[in-house]
Amino acid sequence: MINIDIQKQLYGANGNITLDIKLQINKGEFIALTGYSGSGKTTFLRILAGLEKSSGTIKVNDKIWQNQNIFLPPQKRKIGFVFQDYALFTNMSVEENLLYAANDKNLAKELLQITNLYNLKDKKTTSLSGGQQQRVALCRAMMNKPELLLLDEPLSALDTNMRKQLQKELLLFHKKFNTTIIFVGHDLAEIYNLTTKVFTIQNGKIIQQKINNNIQTSITTKIIDIYKIDNVNYALVYINDQYLEIELKQNKNIGDEIICHINLT
């Protein structure tokens, strides 16, 4: 259980606001924060990470990270943080980036294999694509087995296919390591796909909370086109006046009928 009750004065482009957030997160939960830019989302994540000071209390699994008397520095909090701009160590290789966080070669290998990066482990990070760099950042954040993983708009700089791929890997990590995750983002489809609770922040305060029930339905349709991206087969289908791209797991041909499972939220 993570208990957060923090306050901080912010001086932003929208004038002075008071960030005042009370939040309880269960262990293993994957929640989302959304809201206009300047509403205090990133500052909130930075406060959780210990990168910025605030008044109030943060308690993670019975350990106090901060209160009136205690302030644990970022080094002492078991935090994984994925920055929007990746923030990889450009002087190190992919594997070195991971081992810098924790010298555990087996875990590094496992994480890199899950994200299809193991064959790139000796490459300099600057030679990787944006999606690959973001995956390295995600793996690095997982290396010290964080109690809380913070994702600051990690997918917003990527193209649609890469986003889908990374969403899948995020869900996989979440399942495998049972990490508590806070995800900051704007894309509602993405947020509902990933998380179970959505909090909307406005002017520093939580103004709305929604539970994502993940209602599913199935529709039968025909395949219009099939193509391969990054070793994954995709089928193009037409549903509800829209072309949709879905991952193809069976052997199918253009014109075949398939059943699509769709989340209704």
Next chain:
Amino acid sequence: MFNILSQLDFTPFLLSFKLAAITTIILFAIGLPLAWYLSQSKSKLKPILQTITALPIVLPPSVLGFYMLIVLSSSNIFGTNLVFSFTGLVIASCFYSLPFMVQPLQSGFEALNQNMLEASYLCGKSRFTTLLKVALPNIKPAVLTSVIITFAHTIGEFGVVLMIGGSIEGETKVASVAIYELVEVMDYHLAHIYSGIMIFISFAILLAVYIINGKLNLK
């Protein structure tokens, strides 16, 4: 030409290089933590510290030299009179060349992606480890610039050296002072040769910096 060079007394040049090398090493040790602090600090004292660091750029060397004379000649501070000694010269040079070491390093650190440094803290690493393993390797061009420019600037030093060191053969008579003396006694022939060598050395050093930095930046 080789005949002239082989008969030349190179002691002033060797002295200049020795002074520049020692000054550069000392200043790197002092300048690195100072530049790192200035780049990361949000303290109100920072502008004051920055101003003090930059003062030697704008002050006439005679002003710095005058105060250094007073400080170095007082045996209370260093235990002995350091005026007209090589050690005194090194101390004066360290003050004189400080901004040339600190400023490029500081700009290098400030240009770093601060998220990268924070990512290192979140990996559990201290500020010191972050400086050594993440910050420094990512500002190689700035390190090279600051070291070489400090070295070159110390070789080119004249005013402070003259005031603090005087011109003692083999002890404080560095190349720039030697040339000044040659001109004073109107030995233009030797002054030409010494000056030519200085131009050649300075040109070669600066050219090397620009070529290597160009290559480092391409990487």
